[in-house]
Amino acid sequence: MEASSTSSEGEIPVIxxxxxxxxxHISRLPGWKQDDDAIVKSFSFPDFARAMEFxxxxxxxxxSVQHHPDIDIRYCTVTLRLTTHHAGGLTAxxxxxxxxxxxxxxxxQLAISGQPGSVVEIDETx
Numbered sequence: 614m615e616a617s618s619t620s621s622e623g624e625i626p627v628i629x630x631x632x633x634x635x636x637x638h639i640s641r642l643p644g645w646k647q648d649d650d651a652i653v654k655s656f657s658f659p660d661f662a663r664a665m666e667f668x669x670x671x672x673x674x675x676x677s678v679q680h681h682p683d684i685d686i687r688y689c690t691v692t693l694r695l696t697t698h699h700a701g702g703l704t705a706x707x708x709x710x711x712x713x714x715x716x717x718x719x720x721x722q723l724a725i726s727g728q729p730g731s732v733v734e735i736d737e738t739x
Contacts, residue, residue, distance in 0.1 A: 629702040638708045645711050651683075651696040652703060652711055656718050658689045659725060667691055670717045680706045682714075 630638065639645055645654045658664040668684055668691055675681045683694040693714055695707040 627697055627700045627704045627706060629697070629700045629704055630708075635703055642708070642711050642715065644715075647703075648694070650702040651694050652707055653692060653694045654711065654714070655690055655692040658691070658721065661688055663721065663725065664689050664691050667717060667721050670721075671714055674710070674713055674717065678706075678710065680710050682710065 635647065639647060639652065642652070642654075645652045647653075656664075656667065658667060664686060668686060671682065671684065671691075671693065680697070685692040685694070693711075695710055696702060697704040697706050
């Protein structure tokens, strides 16, 4: 049986995604990889200050939606790990948050280079 709960506001039902739903969502999130009960992606920035700007934007978003990723900062590389603990795995909240993090990274790239596109993504499986 799938775990379910409600969001912190008590309005949105939070239901763990099935394997097929998860595979479908991940296929539309470039660079995101499943790791056990989480999805993970690393972003690389030209310097520490830009990496921290991204982290601060992610933190603001996390607070606004009350869904908080694990964030690992290694100088210019930021790794986000998403899961919905109270649902026992991945939910639509994680997918939505991943997409918003990608949007923030795209905005960071635009600010850095003046060109649209994503910040360099690190493939840690290679």
